[in-house]
Amino acid sequence: MSMETLAPLLPSLVIILLPLIPVLYILRRVGMSLAWALLTLFPFFGLVVVLWVIAFRRWKPEAT
Numbered sequence: 001m002s003m004e005t006l007a008p009l010l011p012s013l014v015i016i017l018l019p020l021i022p023v024l025y026i027l028r029r030v031g032m033s034l035a036w037a038l039l040t041l042f043p044f045f046g047l048v049v050v051l052w053v054i055a056f057r058r059w060k061p062e063a064t
Contacts, residue, residue: 019047030054 019040027034027050036053039046 016041016043023047023050026054030057030059032057 020037023037023040024034027036032054036050039050
């Protein structure tokens, strides 16, 4: 593949991969499997599902 065919794909790739960084950080912080971050590769729907699961899961009380 030449650069002329890859250049239009780069902005799309960045937009799809951009949510991975904060989602990986959040998943690690709440102690969930990082495999959930793979759902964010599906634009919009995947990110909504991951955030929904994080928001409505049963949370453990923090130790003080």
